[in-house]
Amino acid sequence: MSKLVIVGTVAFDAIETPFGKTDKILGGAATFIGLAASYFNVDTAAVSVVGGDFPQEYLDLLSNKNIDISGIEIVKDGKTFFWSGRYHNDMNSRDTLITELNTLADFKPVVPENYKDAEVVMLGNLHPLVQTSVLDQMETKPKLAILDTMNFWMDCALDDLLNVIKRVDVITINDEEARQLTGEYSLLVAAEKIQTMGPKYVVIKKGEHGALLFHKDQAFYAPALPLKAVFDPTGAGDTFAGGFAGFLAKSNDFSYENMKNAVIFGSTLASFCVEKFGTERTQNLSNQEVHQRLLQFKDLTQFDIELA
Amino acid sequence: MSKLVIVGTVAFDAIETPFGKTDKILGGAATFIGLAASYFNVDTAAVSVVGGDFPQEYLDLLSNKNIDISGIEIVKDGKTFFWSGRYHNDMNSRDTLITELNTLADFKPVVPENYKDAEVVMLGNLHPLVQTSVLDQMETKPKLAILDTMNFWMDCALDDLLNVIKRVDVITINDEEARQLTGEYSLLVAAEKIQTMGPKYVVIKKGEHGALLFHKDQAFYAPALPLKAVFDPTGAGDTFAGGFAGFLAKSNDFSYENMKNAVIFGSTLASFCVEKFGTERTQNLSNQEVHQRLLQFKDLTQFDIELA
Numbered sequence: 001m002s003k004l005v006i007v008g009t010v011a012f013d014a015i016e017t018p019f020g021k022t023d024k025i026l027g028g029a030a031t032f033i034g035l036a037a038s039y040f041n042v043d044t045a046a047v048s049v050v051g052g053d054f055p056q057e058y059l060d061l062l063s064n065k066n067i068d069i070s071g072i073e074i075v076k077d078g079k080t081f082f083w084s085g086r087y088h089n090d091m092n093s094r095d096t097l098i099t100e101l102n103t104l105a106d107f108k109p110v111v112p113e114n115y116k117d118a119e120v121v122m123l124g125n126l127h128p129l130v131q132t133s134v135l136d137q138m139e140t141k142p143k144l145a146i147l148d149t150m151n152f153w154m155d156c157a158l159d160d161l162l163n164v165i166k167r168v169d170v171i172t173i174n175d176e177e178a179r180q181l182t183g184e185y186s187l188l189v190a191a192e193k194i195q196t197m198g199p200k201y202v203v204i205k206k207g208e209h210g211a212l213l214f215h216k217d218q219a220f221y222a223p224a225l226p227l228k229a230v231f232d233p234t235g236a237g238d239t240f241a242g243g244f245a246g247f248l249a250k251s252n253d254f255s256y257e258n259m260k261n262a263v264i265f266g267s268t269l270a271s272f273c274v275e276k277f278g279t280e281r282t283q284n285l286s287n288q289e290v291h292q293r294l295l296q297f298k299d300l301t302q303f304d305i306e307l308a
Numbered sequence: 309m310s311k312l313v314i315v316g317t318v319a320f321d322a323i324e325t326p327f328g329k330t331d332k333i334l335g336g337a338a339t340f341i342g343l344a345a346s347y348f349n350v351d352t353a354a355v356s357v358v359g360g361d362f363p364q365e366y367l368d369l370l371s372n373k374n375i376d377i378s379g380i381e382i383v384k385d386g387k388t389f390f391w392s393g394r395y396h397n398d399m400n401s402r403d404t405l406i407t408e409l410n411t412l413a414d415f416k417p418v419v420p421e422n423y424k425d426a427e428v429v430m431l432g433n434l435h436p437l438v439q440t441s442v443l444d445q446m447e448t449k450p451k452l453a454i455l456d457t458m459n460f461w462m463d464c465a466l467d468d469l470l471n472v473i474k475r476v477d478v479i480t481i482n483d484e485e486a487r488q489l490t491g492e493y494s495l496l497v498a499a500e501k502i503q504t505m506g507p508k509y510v511v512i513k514k515g516e517h518g519a520l521l522f523h524k525d526q527a528f529y530a531p532a533l534p535l536k537a538v539f540d541p542t543g544a545g546d547t548f549a550g551g552f553a554g555f556l557a558k559s560n561d562f563s564y565e566n567m568k569n570a571v572i573f574g575s576t577l578a579s580f581c582v583e584k585f586g587t588e589r590t591q592n593l594s595n596q597e598v599h600q601r602l603l604q605f606k607d608l609t610q611f612d613i614e615l616a
Binding site: 089090091185186187188189191206209210212214218219220221223226227228229230257260261264265291294295298299300301302303304305307 | 397398399493494495496497499514517518520522526527528529531534535536537538565568569572573599602603606607608609610611612613615
């Protein structure tokens with residue numbers, strides 16, 4: 001089993017969907033990633049920053065999942081990063097209503113001493129210089145560095161982003177972002193181009209259409225589980241990344257073949273995430289229900305054509 | 309092996325894509341379906357209508373694929389159905405430039421005598437009353453009736469459409485059409501509703517995002533093969549349907565489990581279709597290249613998580 005370091009936001013979200021709305025609830029990339037990874041019981045540290053307004057119960061929630069929170073700085077007189085958004089009826093697009101960076105504006109990540117030799121590093125969506133700082137603090141080169149990012153950084157910090165992309169093994173990115181980053185419409189060609197930028201593995205997330213894993217001339221496709229309703233997509237991508245990273249850290253096998261399984265685990269955990277608001281559904285997942293859903297993924301994808 | 313009857317257009321298409329444009333070339337639903345089904349060497353009859361302007365070489369092309377064309381009426385003084393369209397840069401949407409119904413306007417399908425006992429009937433996209441007429445002419449109830457349709461008939465002939473939907477075993481429909489037909493956004497819920505309308509099996513086509521097969525509470529997902537370029541999507545849905553129907557007719561096994569394989573074959577053949585204009589790529593497919601691509605589908609979808 002590997003140790004896992006996660007950097008990302010720990011935040012308040014306020015969400016409106018066609019199904020209802022929330023007050024400020026627990027959110028943030030590192031939160032979703034951490035909760036998903038905690039399913040695999042790996043030694044995990046979250047590196048982030050919150051304000052004095054951040055409830056102890058939320059920190060306890062992470063601690064109780066055996067996530068080391070000593071790397072979550074608490075700025076007593078600061079406020080926690082807050083995002084508010086409203087999803088459209090199709091749940092595939094959303095408007096950001098509020099973004100308050102607050103303490104995140106001056107965030108200087110500090111990796112806990114006993115995690116500077118972690119084998120797996122998951123760089124959640126943040127300014128690429130923050131992601132770079134985490135890599136710089138690692139005393140031994142991670143066996144697997146995974147980076148998530150978004151179009152915002154392509155628009156306003158492209159050089160920094162390209163510099164950190166150069167240093168990671170895996171990138172997770174959505175389809176439109178892959179197209180923006182490369183100027184290529186074909187995801188296959190986009191993934192080829194991204195591999196020349198550094199990452200040997202490219203994961204392209206397509207929301208309700210699933211996710212693709214690319215490596216050299218190989219491709220693997222994990223569908224999203226067809227669901228009766230997507231209640232709240234917030235955090236689904238991070239939950240996917242957390243499941244992906246957590247599974248790989250647990251199995252300590254970073255081969256392409258095993259990454260296929262990691263993509264399936266990521267999709268499985270993400271399929272739970274969207275069933276309720278925020279972290280509600282992924283806070284408590286039993287082995288049995290995850291196992292059950294993995295069986296659904298098998299039924300959904302496995303076929304039996306005889307090929308000599 | 310079962311006999312297969314196909315009804316649909318045999319037509320001229322003129323296509324513009326970002327990669328180029330064609331003059332009037334061979335097109336039409338029955339053409340694409342027939343060519344795809346011919347890969348499986350089943351006894352196939354195409355039921356359609358063309359005008360006196362339709363080249364003998366196109367008819368010969370179908371005949372040479374062992375497609376019985378005695379059900380393709382030739383209206384000597386009429387003109388062949390003509391469609392012209394222009395694809396947008398993303399290749400996922402298109403504008404229809406010209407639709408000339410011509411002989412199709414008065415099309416009265418006639419099923420050849422020796423195909424009135426065909427076990428499999430593939431009703432290509434046409435007015436639902438034309439589709440109904442083909443079912444009415446069958447002297448023995450087909451073991452498997454498959455219907456393809458489009459939003460146009462939902463808009464202007466919904467009652468007729470619902471009447472023919474009631475009588476078929478499988479419907480193939482795209483995602484937006486499934487939503488329009490049922491008023492449901494979730495494809496899972498839409499497929500449940502469609503099953504109450506008659507078809508026990510629902511195939512929802514999602515273009516570059518693959519296809520879903522639903523039956524009772526089961527779902528199966530066939531991705532589209534990631535391609536470097538989609539050169540021309542025209543006929544991909546029909547090629548999918550032809551591969552689906554042809555494989556089932558050949559194997560004579562209409563179980564849900566075997567339909568999964570049929571969906572994979574449909575996706576495989578469709579992946580060739582989009583590589584060149586019109587029928588150019590699917591006119592000549594070797595066993596070897598189809599086999600090779602099936603292996604790619606296996607690599608793309610099969611994983612190996614141990615589930616006790």
